[in-house]
Amino acid sequence: AQSVSQHNHHVILSEAASLELGCNYSYGGTVNLFWYVQYPGQHLQLLLKYFSGDPLVKGIKGFEAEFIKSKFSFNLRKPSVQWSDTAEYFCAVNEDPNNDMRFGAGTRLTVKP
Amino acid sequence: NAGVTQTPKFRVLKTGQSMTLLCAQDMNHEYMYWYRQDPGMGLRLIHYSVGEGTTAKGEVPDGYNVSRLKKQNFLLGLESAAPSQTSVYFCASSRQLAGFDEQYFGPGTRLTVT
Numbered sequence: 001a002q003s004v005s006q007h008n009h010h011v012i013l014s015e016a017a018s019l020e021l022g023c024n025y026s027y028g029g030t031v032n033l034f035w036y037v038q039y040p041g042q043h044l045q046l047l048l049k050y051f052s053g054d055p056l057v058k059g060i061k062g063f064e065a066e067f068i069k070s071k072f073s074f075n076l077r078k079p080s081v082q083w084s085d086t087a088e089y090f091c092a093v094n095e096d097p098n099n100d101m102r103f104g105a106g107t108r109l110t111v112k113p
Numbered sequence: 114n115a116g117v118t119q120t121p122k123f124r125v126l127k128t129g130q131s132m133t134l135l136c137a138q139d140m141n142h143e144y145m146y147w148y149r150q151d152p153g154m155g156l157r158l159i160h161y162s163v164g165e166g167t168t169a170k171g172e173v174p175d176g177y178n179v180s181r182l183k184k185q186n187f188l189l190g191l192e193s194a195a196p197s198q199t200s201v202y203f204c205a206s207s208r209q210l211a212g213f214d215e216q217y218f219g220p221g222t223r224l225t226v227t
Contacts, residue, residue, distance in 0.1 A: 009153070032212050043117070044156075044203065044218040051213075090155060094212025101212040102172075103148075103155035 002027035004093050006104035013081050014112050021076040021107050023065075023091030030096040033074040035065055036103075039087045047089070050074065061085070083113045114139050117219035119204050125225045126194040134189040134222050136204030144207045145187040146171070146216065147179060149200040156203065162187055163210070194226045 005024045013019060025031065035047040048059025055067040065076045074091060088108050094101040117138045126132055136145065143164050148156040148171075158171030162181040176198060178190045187206075191198060201223050205216040 004155070006155075034215075036216075036218075043220055044205075044216075046215045049215065092156075096212070099210050099212055101158070103157070105153050105155040 002093065002095055002100065002102055004091055004102045004104040006089075006091055006107050008107045009105070010108045010110070012110045012112065015083055016080050017111075019076070019078040019081045019085070019109070021089055021091075021109070023074045023076065023093075023104060025072050025074070025091075025093040025102075027072075027093065027095045032094040032096050032101075033065070033067060034092040034094075035059065035063070035074075035076050036090045036092060037087050038090070039084075044090065047076070081109075081111050083111050085109060086111045116140065117204055117206055117217050119202075119219040119222050121222060122220065123223050125227065126191075127227055128195060130194050131190070131192050132194065132224075133191075134202055134204075134224075136187045136189070136206075136219055137185055138187075138204075138206040138217070139185060140206060140208075140217065141184070142206035142208055142217070143184070144210055144214075145181065146205045146207075146211060147177070147187065147189045148203045148205065149173065149198075150203060150221075151200050158211075159189065159202075161211070194224075196226045198224065199226045200224060 033050040038044045091104040146161040147159040160179040165184040204219040
């Protein structure tokens, strides 16, 4: 079974700093990629997804992610974080055409005002 | 729309006790899922359903049973709870299989087994 790695367990940034959260996976075939976010006290919700096409994907709230197939990576970025971005971020990867979706362990982001 | 709801929100069980977690969705989704979330391990799929009356095992199914008697409901049962089942349980639903579509999550149930 494939694995999904999020190497940063806890990231602490000041407001206006740039953000990059790493996500790497092990499957060598076609993948569908997701980033989900869980704000404090709220449900997990989809931030963005990539199935095909332009490897630079834009999501909600100014987030974007870049799929780099050669690096098996789908890193999440935001040029300038806000206090309201404090949340836990989960990367998820599915092997296409199989139905074997796996989540990473999550990265907790704390943004200091 | 309420989206995906879960009951109860919190529960404490003693080892060996049984309980059922209820998940309900009002989006007419075919697919429903039960995950558990443990520190440092992300979400792991327990069981899922591709439609009313059907269920399938996920990554960590042992110790759990599920039923999908109605399209809008997905029940997760623990017949004999163990401390290793202490976790936060999330239900989710989607229009298509999870790997091919957005999942909508419930608020979670925090279960402690002593």
